Amino acid sequence: MVPTDHDDHSGPADRADAVVPTESVRLSSLSLPARLVVALSIGGLAVFAAWHALAAFLFVAPSNTIMKDHGPAIRGYIYPEFEQNWKLFAPNPLQRNVAVEVRAEITDPADGSTEITEWLDLTAIDIANIRHHPLPSHTAQNELRRAWDFYVSSHDEDGAPRGLRGELSEQYVTRIALLRLGEDLGYDLDTVNRIQLRSATTRVPAPSWSEENIDTTTGYDELEWRTVDAADLPGGRNNR
Amino acid sequence: MTTTTPHDVPSPFAGLGKKFDAALGRGIGHITRRALGPHQTAIVRIGFAATWLVFLLREWPHRAELYGPDSPWSWEMAQRLLADNGAFTVLMWSDSTLWFELVYHVAILASVGLLLGWRTRLTSVLFMLGVLSLQNRSIFMGDGGDNVIHLMAMYLVLTRCAQVWSLDARRRARPGRTDRADIVIWSLTGAALLAALISGNLTSPVWSLFLAGLWLVYAGWWVLERYAPAGEPRTVADILGNLIHNATLLVIMFQVCLIYATAGWYKIQGSRWQDGTAVYYPMQLDYFTPWPALTDALSNSGLVVMALSYGTVFVQVAFLFALLNRRAKNVLLVLMIGEHIGIAVLMGLPFFSLAMIAMDAVFLPTAFLLWLGSRTVRVRDRLLRRRPPAPADAPPAPAPAAVPIPPQSERTAPAWADRP
Numbered sequence: 001m002v003p004t005d006h007d008d009h010s011g012p013a014d015r016a017d018a019v020v021p022t023e024s025v026r027l028s029s030l031s032l033p034a035r036l037v038v039a040l041s042i043g044g045l046a047v048f049a050a051w052h053a054l055a056a057f058l059f060v061a062p063s064n065t066i067m068k069d070h071g072p073a074i075r076g077y078i079y080p081e082f083e084q085n086w087k088l089f090a091p092n093p094l095q096r097n098v099a100v101e102v103r104a105e106i107t108d109p110a111d112g113s114t115e116i117t118e119w120l121d122l123t124a125i126d127i128a129n130i131r132h133h134p135l136p137s138h139t140a141q142n143e144l145r146r147a148w149d150f151y152v153s154s155h156d157e158d159g160a161p162r163g164l165r166g167e168l169s170e171q172y173v174t175r176i177a178l179l180r181l182g183e184d185l186g187y188d189l190d191t192v193n194r195i196q197l198r199s200a201t202t203r204v205p206a207p208s209w210s211e212e213n214i215d216t217t218t219g220y221d222e223l224e225w226r227t228v229d230a231a232d233l234p235g236g237r238n239n240r
Numbered sequence: 241m242t243t244t245t246p247h248d249v250p251s252p253f254a255g256l257g258k259k260f261d262a263a264l265g266r267g268i269g270h271i272t273r274r275a276l277g278p279h280q281t282a283i284v285r286i287g288f289a290a291t292w293l294v295f296l297l298r299e300w301p302h303r304a305e306l307y308g309p310d311s312p313w314s315w316e317m318a319q320r321l322l323a324d325n326g327a328f329t330v331l332m333w334s335d336s337t338l339w340f341e342l343v344y345h346v347a348i349l350a351s352v353g354l355l356l357g358w359r360t361r362l363t364s365v366l367f368m369l370g371v372l373s374l375q376n377r378s379i380f381m382g383d384g385g386d387n388v389i390h391l392m393a394m395y396l397v398l399t400r401c402a403q404v405w406s407l408d409a410r411r412r413a414r415p416g417r418t419d420r421a422d423i424v425i426w427s428l429t430g431a432a433l434l435a436a437l438i439s440g441n442l443t444s445p446v447w448s449l450f451l452a453g454l455w456l457v458y459a460g461w462w463v464l465e466r467y468a469p470a471g472e473p474r475t476v477a478d479i480l481g482n483l484i485h486n487a488t489l490l491v492i493m494f495q496v497c498l499i500y501a502t503a504g505w506y507k508i509q510g511s512r513w514q515d516g517t518a519v520y521y522p523m524q525l526d527y528f529t530p531w532p533a534l535t536d537a538l539s540n541s542g543l544v545v546m547a548l549s550y551g552t553v554f555v556q557v558a559f560l561f562a563l564l565n566r567r568a569k570n571v572l573l574v575l576m577i578g579e580h581i582g583i584a585v586l587m588g589l590p591f592f593s594l595a596m597i598a599m600d601a602v603f604l605p606t607a608f609l610l611w612l613g614s615r616t617v618r619v620r621d622r623l624l625r626r627r628p629p630a631p632a633d634a635p636p637a638p639a640p641a642a643v644p645i646p647p648q649s650e651r652t653a654p655a656w657a658d659r660p
Binding site for chain 1: 268272299376391472488506507522531
């Protein structure tokens with residue numbers, strides 16, 4: 001069954017005529033160039049698939065000898081599109097609840113006096129949107145939570161930003177806080193001069209059957225006050 | 241005690257060379273002649289398209305906050321980060337709201353198209369572009385589920401994932417019809433690609449080459465199909481398509497193993513997974529407890545928590561090795577899918593879980609998928625009140641008779657799927 005009956009139709013070939021299904025083709029009946037193409041493709045694909053698998057494996061594996069020497073090549077291949085992280089709740093699951101809170105300095109438009117609000121729990125808004133919802137939105141489950149993780153991971157111990165990511169993360173948490181202040185808490189953002197954020201971290205208590213003693217008092221970590229930039233208000237693109 | 245002299249024992253290596261050659265020949269025959277796992281790749285396609293589609297529809301009211309130019313992760317901020325990491329997204333081509341809306345809704349349509357297997361070579365590429373564009377635009381909005389969808393969207397482009405259960409398959413089954421939509425599709429996409437390149441928006445060399453390469457490959461295929469469907473080049477092109485599909489299928493399977501192996505092996509190192517309390521902690525996290533009464537009830541029992549913790553580690557670590565045995569693999573698949581359904585409900589991570597289940601589906605046995613397919617057809621026919629044709633003189637059957645198996649399922653089931 002050699003697919004050699006080339007037809008000389010100049011127009012579209014009749015679909016019904018002898019199309020040899022590839023399933024019944026004998027490789028040995030193909031011409032030499034065709035076999036070469038197939039052989040080279042098998043080799044090339046095998047090498048590429050092996051490289052992809054190896055790179056992905058080394059990327060997710062713990063720091064090791066090969067990555068010390070060839071890390072840049074492997075990371076260069078994996079980033080940005082093949083990036084992956086499968087340490088799902090590992091080595092240990094998160095054992096504390098982190099809430100992000102905000103307070104704002106507000107100008108009274110009537111007399112120009114300023115006052116500072118109570119600490120307002122932004123995470124509580126997320127939780128309210130997650131509770132008893134079968135399909136929680138990424139805006140409730142990931143947005144603020146991951147923004148805060150991003151902030152913490154891109155700042156050093158003393159709270160100084162690390163490069164571009166540190167700077168972006170500050171702007172990001174500020175913008176989320178402003179959005180929540182305006183949309184969910186009903187503040188008139190035009191009266192907000194500056195805001196301050198803090199995290200409230202509470203460890204999960206030890207399980208009831210455990211004898212472990214875990215201190216569950218809430219620890220707070222305050223950020224600097226940040227003056228509101230009109231461009232960071234919701235829809236503030238045009239305020240630049 | 242009897243002693244055997246060495247020359248009495250046949251060498252275990254005798255004839256190994258010949259056996260190896262024969263096996264290699266058979267193996268090459270398998271991977272060149274057929275795109276393996278037609279049902280498995282189809283269910284993966286349907287699974288991921290459905291997950292992303294439901295996600296996009298669910299987030300439709302929040303789309304601007306997640307990915308729009310006015311998102312808290314603003315267009316300018318995204319641009320600064322993307323200039324640094326080089327990820328691909330068409331949403332950086334313009335900061336207009338109109339462009340964002342267009343991209344979001346094309347992503348929805350592409351998911352519908354891929355789900356139905358309509359022009360899969362086109363819709364799989366659009367699906368990938370949609371996933372990458374939205375996710376890379378706002379990288380901090382996603383979670384593990386988005387990460388899986390991101391990888392699979394790319395892999396699916398290189399698989400023949402619409403051999404069954406698709407509109408493409410239905411069209412192919414109708415012989416003798418010339419198809420004029422193809423030329424329109426490839427002209428339009430060619431023009432769009434050219435415009436993206438000329439306008440200077442598509443600047444990444446890798447993506448330019450990949451997309452232009454794909455377009456040329458599909459154009460070449462179209463020419464072969466139209467003008468030389470019986471020629472050798474068409475056969476060779478088909479073989480190459482099979483090879484790419486099979487290599488990608490292998491990569492997908494490897495990816496699944498990598499995910500579970502990593503997740504399991506890192507857990508082994510954790511003290512909470514070792515002392516059997518790990519599962520208790522996520523059940524106490526505000527962000528992952530949509531049903532606190534339910535999770536509290538579960539996490540109150542030390543025994544349940546320990547069983548779930550140890551079970552999770554066991555299943556994840558064992559998965560890779562269970563593939564060596566068909567029954568063990570199927571048992572672990574059931575456990576794995578069950579666990580993900582649990583996570584979907586208890587932890588409020590339905591899209592993550594759906595993505596993981598869609599990914600697991602690549603290892604489902606063909607017999608099960610065929611059964612699932614015929615059940616689905618039956619339910620669909622019942623819903624659409626289609627009755628299978630009955631003889632005119634026979635009394636109408638009280639219940640619909642067995643639905644004939646659709647033509648595509650007559651293909652021989654690929655042996656690899658059911659074998660260790």
